[in-house]
Amino acid sequence: MTGQTDAPELRTGRCQCGDIAYEVTGTPDDPHLCSCEHCTHLAGGPAMSWVGFRRKSLTWTGPGGEPAWYATWPTLRRGFCPRCATHLVSVADDSEVVMVTTFSLIDQRGLEPVGHSFRHLAVPWMSVARAPDPAHH
Template identity: 75%
Template sequence: MFELTGSTSASEPRAGGCQCGDILYEVTGIPDDPHLCSCEHCTLLSGGPAMTWVGFRKEALTWTGPGGRPVWYASWPTLHRGFCPRCGSHLVSLAEDSEMIMVTTFSLKEQGGLEPVGHSYRQAAVPWMSVTLAPCPPCP
């Protein structure tokens, strides 16, 4: 994993939320590991060929909406996914023992600078899907 160094600094918050506006959040910090995922769980949950994710430190995310926090679903023994119980929007994914929370990129109001640089489970992607990834930043 790597951290992006782009237009958003650690002090600039990013806002996001569900479709109905009941579950809202704010996240600060430098985004990490923006990527697509075509695993069976992500394709079933999204109803599409891939989901896009970006990571932030868990403590950098604050739930701000009137509905409070998302409802959690264990899609794998050690992986929990948060969604809005009212409209069903999928918002976050949290692996046990991880310091990071993965946010669905398109639940953010602004996606600038979060172009995917990786594609998890690319071999499982539908054969008609063609993906051009953003260049990876140089290693430190």
Template identity: 70%
Template sequence: MRVSGPTPVPEVRTGSCQCGDVTYAVTGPADDPHLCSCSHCTRISGAPTVEWVGFRAQDLRWTGPGGEPTWFATWPTLRRGFCPRCGTHLISVADGSLMVMVTAFSLDDRTGLEPVGHSFRAEAVPWMTVTLAPDPAHR
């Protein structure tokens, strides 16, 4: 007879829009926390960069009274979800991807999600200095 310890409880992170109408939970490990300064992300956010964190699409569930966000095709192969009530940008999903990217600052707890990469860094505003966390694969 094989005796094993307790089954580990998967990590659950929760997040929401500004008004709390659209909320979500993601189970499992976070992947590729990174900043993006492409003109697409900066225009949609109105900020010099957006921090994205990936999760498996199958591990995301919408939990709030508002249900799912309102989806917009913001690029030929990309949909983004926004709260229909307050407009908060919450999520990005590429066609055919098994991953979803949530905006890191929509998460209630961002512990351990320091960005390890910066997409379109050459397009970043020149006055912004970014210090990235060490890549976990190389620690």
């Protein structure tokens, strides 16, 4: 045995109070910032940081079960903790990808943003240094 495994990478995340927790497996996809009106209002800041995983790889593991859901578009739902209000996920009805808030993950290593959605709406004083896109190397 070499000690290597073919098991997919496992990451865990949770809300601030720990009532809503989750696991995701697989390769993270599209780490990016978003400065759309919805993300900035929900975050209370100039951008929200997201990273995608296969929707079917998400498992809710905390004592609170699934988050509460809020629709910001007719086909887009956002999941948050009803106890502490931490924003955790965003999922479009027709997507196989779930976006998790990067900083709800316990370990954010290797998840530097490669893009900035709605950058034209970002506050003028915000400066973002994006990581190189691994798909183009």
